Structure formats: C-alpha cells, structure tokens
Amino acid sequence: MSELLSVHKLATCFHSRRGIIRAVDEVSFSIAAGETLALVGESGSGKSVTAASILRLISAPGRIEGGEILFQGQDLLKLGTAAIRQIRGNRIAMIFQEPLSAFNPVQSIGTQIVEAIRLHRKVSRKQAFEQAVTLLERMGIPSPAQRVHEFPHRLSGGMRQRAMIAMALSCEPDLLIADEPTTALDVTTQAQILELLKELQAANGMGMLLITHDLGMVAETAHRAAVMYAGRVVEEGSIDRLFTAARHPYTAGLLASVNIEALAPGTKLPEIPGSAPSLLNPVQGCAFAERCNARHALCDKQTPPLATDTEPESFPGSRHRVACFLPARPDAIPLPVESEAA
Amino acid sequence: MSSSHFPTVLKFLRRRLWLAVPVIAGIAILNFLILQLAPGDVVDVLAGEAGAATPEYMAQLRTEFGLDRPIYVQLVFYLKSVFTLDLGFSFRQNMPVLTLILDRLPATLLLMLTAMGIALVAGLALGVISSLYVHRWADRLIAVFVLITYALPTFWLGLMAIVLFSGRLGWLPSGNMTDISADYTGLTYAWDVTRHAILPAATLATFYLAVYAKLVRTAMLESYGADFIRTARAKGATETRITLFHALRNALLPLLTMLGLQVSSILSGAVLVESVFSWPGLGRLAFESILARDLNLLLGILLFSSVVVTLINICVDAVYAFLDPRIELQH
Numbered sequence: 014m015s016e017l018l019s020v021h022k023l024a025t026c027f028h029s030r031r032g033i034i035r036a037v038d039e040v041s042f043s044i045a046a047g048e049t050l051a052l053v054g055e056s057g058s059g060k061s062v063t064a065a066s067i068l069r070l071i072s073a074p075g076r077i078e079g080g081e082i083l084f085q086g087q088d089l090l091k092l093g094t095a096a097i098r099q100i101r102g103n104r105i106a107m108i109f110q111e112p113l114s115a116f117n118p119v120q121s122i123g124t125q126i127v128e129a130i131r132l133h134r135k136v137s138r139k140q141a142f143e144q145a146v147t148l149l150e151r152m153g154i155p156s157p158a159q160r161v162h163e164f165p166h167r168l169s170g171g172m173r174q175r176a177m178i179a180m181a182l183s184c185e186p187d188l189l190i191a192d193e194p195t196t197a198l199d200v201t202t203q204a205q206i207l208e209l210l211k212e213l214q215a216a217n218g219m220g221m222l223l224i225t226h227d228l229g230m231v232a233e234t235a236h237r238a239a240v241m242y243a244g245r246v247v248e249e250g251s252i253d254r255l256f257t258a259a260r261h262p263y264t265a266g267l268l269a270s271v272n273i274e275a276l277a278p279g280t281k282l283p284e285i286p287g288s289a290p291s292l293l294n295p296v297q298g299c300a301f302a303e304r305c306n307a308r309h310a311l312c313d314k315q316t317p318p319l320a321t322d323t324e325p326e327s328f329p330g331s332r333h334r335v336a337c338f339l340p341a342r343p344d345a346i347p348l349p350v351e352s353e354a355a
Numbered sequence: 356m357s358s359s360h361f362p363t364v365l366k367f368l369r370r371r372l373w374l375a376v377p378v379i380a381g382i383a384i385l386n387f388l389i390l391q392l393a394p395g396d397v398v399d400v401l402a403g404e405a406g407a408a409t410p411e412y413m414a415q416l417r418t419e420f421g422l423d424r425p426i427y428v429q430l431v432f433y434l435k436s437v438f439t440l441d442l443g444f445s446f447r448q449n450m451p452v453l454t455l456i457l458d459r460l461p462a463t464l465l466l467m468l469t470a471m472g473i474a475l476v477a478g479l480a481l482g483v484i485s486s487l488y489v490h491r492w493a494d495r496l497i498a499v500f501v502l503i504t505y506a507l508p509t510f511w512l513g514l515m516a517i518v519l520f521s522g523r524l525g526w527l528p529s530g531n532m533t534d535i536s537a538d539y540t541g542l543t544y545a546w547d548v549t550r551h552a553i554l555p556a557a558t559l560a561t562f563y564l565a566v567y568a569k570l571v572r573t574a575m576l577e578s579y580g581a582d583f584i585r586t587a588r589a590k591g592a593t594e595t596r597i598t599l600f601h602a603l604r605n606a607l608l609p610l611l612t613m614l615g616l617q618v619s620s621i622l623s624g625a626v627l628v629e630s631v632f633s634w635p636g637l638g639r640l641a642f643e644s645i646l647a648r649d650l651n652l653l654l655g656i657l658l659f660s661s662v663v664v665t666l667i668n669i670c671v672d673a674v675y676a677f678l679d680p681r682i683e684l685q686h
Contacts (some may be wrong), residue, residue: 070588102590114582117601119608119679128600129590164680180590 023080054241112173123161250333463636474563482571505565574606615671
C-alpha cells in the first residue's frame, strides 16, 4: 500500500511558565489511501495535538519541534505559510468535536461552506452556493436548499456535524482528520455519523485519521489503530489483532475496562490503577511503569522504543508495533472482539 | 434571513416605540419634580438682571408665567402640553422652546455622530492592532495611549487642544461652528464646518475611543481562542481573512452593546465640549438655561435628549439582531 500520510518522530511541545510540556513525543504512524487509522487514548494523551500538528494548527505557546510529516511525499513541516494554506481544507480537511462552537455563530452554514469552496476553487459565489446545497443533500440533510441559509444554532447537533462534514468534504480532500467527531452527539446520531463517514470514504477513497477515546467506535470504523499514552504511541496494529491480542499492558488494560459484559452483576469493574503522569516533568523510563503490573528494572531506566513485534504471528501480513520491554504474550489475554456499536 | 424578515423588524420597531412612551413620560415627570427642588426661578433671574424689580412686579410675572400655581397643577399642565408636542415657551429667550431646540439640535447631532464615528473607527483600529501584536511593543504603546486618553478630563483636553492646534500651530479654528466673518455656501461651507468640528469631535471622542479600543482588544483575543477560528484556519483561510471576517465580526457584538449604553453619556459629554469650543449646540443651550433658571427650556432639552437616546437605543437593538442571528427580535 502506498502511504498517503506518514508521520515520523513528531514532537510538539508547549512552552509554559512552569516548564516545557512534551505533549507529543516521537510519534510515528502512517495512513494509506482509503484506510482509516484510529488514534486512541485518554484525555491529554496527545491525540488532538497530533492531529492539529499535521495541519500545523498549533499556535503559541505550542511549537512543533521535530520530526517530519510526509503527505503524498511532501514534508508539510517544510512548507511556507501560503503552501500549507493550499493544503488545509483542500487536500487535508478536518472536522471537530463540537460542531456548535466550530462553526462561526454569526454566519449561515451556507456562507461558511461557500468560503471553504472559494478559498481553493475558482468558482462564482452562486456556483459555490449550488455546490453547498448538493453537499448538504449528499450528507443526508433534508430540504438542503432551506437549511443552507440557516445559522448554526438553528440546527440540531447531528445536522450541524453533517454540515461540518459537508464543509470538510467540499474540496474533496485526500485525507480527512476527524477529531472526536461524535463525542458531542447522542448515541443514535453517533452511529449515523459514523455510517456516513464510512460511506463517504468508500465512495471517494480518502484516508482518514479518526481520533477518539471510544473503543467501540474504533472497532466499528477503523482498519488500524494506534494507542497513545502520555504523548507517545505505545502500540499500533490492525484492529482484529489489537483487539484480540493486545501486547502492551496499557492497551490490554483499556480493553479490559470496556469488556464488562461477561462480568457478574455487582463485581467491581476493572480499571487501570493510578492516573496518567504529568507531561511537564517527564519521568525517566517508561511513562506507564508506575501503573504497570509487569514492571521491570529496565522500565525505570529507559523509554521502550516503538518496535516491530517479534512474537510469532498468528495474523499473517499485519505489521504490529509495540513499545514495551516485556510485552504480554498474545495468548495470555483472552479478549473478545468488541463489535457492538458505540 | 427568511422572507418574513422585514415585517419582523417593523413589528419590533412598533412594539419598542410603544414601550418607549411610558419610559419617556416617566423621565418627563422625574425631570419636572427634580428641577422643582432647585432654588430660584426664572423670575428671580430676570429681576436680578433688571437691577430693580418690585415684589409686586415679580408676583405679576409669576402669575403670568403660571409659576404661582401648586406644583401638581403645573405638572399636569406640563404633561398635557408635552403630549400635544408643545414644549412651552422660553420666557427668557422669548421664543418657543421647540424652535430653540430644533435650531440647536443639528449642531449637537453633528458633534455627537462625528465623535462616535471617530471613537468607533479609531477604537476598532487600535483594538485590532493591539490584539494582533498582543504583549509586543505596538500593544504596549497603544495601552499607554489609551490609558492617557481615558484618564484625561475632557474639558482640559479640549483647552489644551485649542492651545496647541489653534493657538500655537494655527491649523484649526478654536471655536464656533462656522467662520462668522465669511459667508460660505455649498462645498466651502461644508469644509468650513468640518474644520470647526474636528477639534470638538476629537476631544469628545477620546474617552470613548479608549473604552472601545480596550473592549475590541479583549473581544478580539477572546475570538482568536474560539473553535471557529481554528475551523477557519483548517479551511485554509488567510490570517487577514480570519481577522476581518471571523474574529472582528464577532468582536463587534460587545462593542455595539457598549455603544448603546454610552449614547446618553456622549450626549452629556457634549455639554462640556460645546462650552469649551463655543459650539452652538443643545449642550450649551442647556447650560445657559440652567444659569437663567429657564425651566421650560431646560425641561424641553432634557425631554428631547431622552427621546434621542431612546431612539438610538432602539436602533442599536435592531442592528444587534442583524449582526447576531442568535438574537431574535420578537423575544
């Protein structure tokens, strides 16, 4: 598979008065055309900062301090401001978590979609408006010719997110970054939006970076997933392998915490003890060591690199990477594949 | 922006105008009662200026002017005449109050609107520049400038402006609205009035300019942190576009609120500035009427001012609904 996007050793830091926060450190992953990679992790693990770094949307006091982001062979970090603007919204589009605040409250959604089109295409305002109506229709918005004149606050949450997706897809991007696209929506609407994203991807073959902390959604939508913890990718692999044979203790813990259907009523729910470390003063060694039950002397001395898994594979052809000195044996953690909708 | 938008505006205006009637009536009653508390009346002043007046003559004048009747009778008469749009007669100036006011109103409106225009444009520009260069030298320079203009008393600033621009430099006239010695018409007249208006309008504008600059800076900085600005960036919009079409557009809303609240204080600020620059407006007329205890005229001016302020506030509310679609006029 040819790589559409390849992120290599990305590092993004925030310079605060109390010190440097390494929000994203040595993050590497790649996405092929037509593929969906899910970036999973808890709040503050660096998922959204990674996404924003791809389009260079990090503003002061944040700064991208290293690595490369190759998009169709071009390093986005080396582009000038005019060149990166040509990529934004055109070749790479983004949708956001909260569609109400992500739309400008004082402009109609039509005006905002027209702006997105006319920033990159030389079409008249009238043509762009017609395109906006067509896009809204494709997203399944009823009576789009009227809705296009509505202001964001007049639409329901699901409609707003559909309009946001319409705006993102207006220039037919090759890559869509979806930053928690369904977090602010109710469960039925979540399923509809996910279905819509999958359909659109199948139709135009774009790559997708899906950022979420919802493992059910990952199982439903993504082909591969990268698990982030404390600003680093700790495990990456195909969905079926990751969900059945997780190697990193953190991934295993995450999966155990959502697989609660087999538990008898009244039993305590499984959890990972402790809490995520502060990124302000990174500890030496593995960031997860404090909470890990397989902690080892080496874990406190060195940060385990993200390396290709050397265990004999029962999943031929799938590349699996894990950042752990003592990865769990694949057969040691029996976990059923999560297949229910979110 | 539906087809029923225009009637909505008309309905809104009709309702607001009806609501304004009790407000203005209340103001008229309060004005009347409060002014009764001030010692002395127009007869005292007239008698004082005449040098010698017998108590009989003064009593006769009071009967003539209706000042000898009980206050509540005077109030009823006053309200009755107000509702028939008759503002009474200025015994001091020997002219109907309405004529006097209408004669002076254009000058005050010109001064007020020019000052508001200057304050808005300069405040917006300074606020936007501050927010673009936040915590850099341009921002700090503007902060110092704004602090000075905010802190200086308007009348003192006016006097200093006269000393510098009229006295030392001789660039601009020091007072009045037109050059009395010349008889201009058409464009030259307009230019003459403009030259006379610059100093008083700029003086009146300084305080509000400072407030608006601070307000716009804060609103812009808040806007820049908003999610929709990030969306605009992710769409590939240029920074200029983001500043003007997204951030500034949203920053206008608090500015408009402040503007509506301050219309009345701009009007009262005009009194001072008109006195300093001998600008022939309502403010100076009000000042003169207080000195002369010319109650009818003063009440007329106060009533007229409250009508102007109320009308401008209704306009501001209508514009607000236009700028921010989240505000619906019928609520």
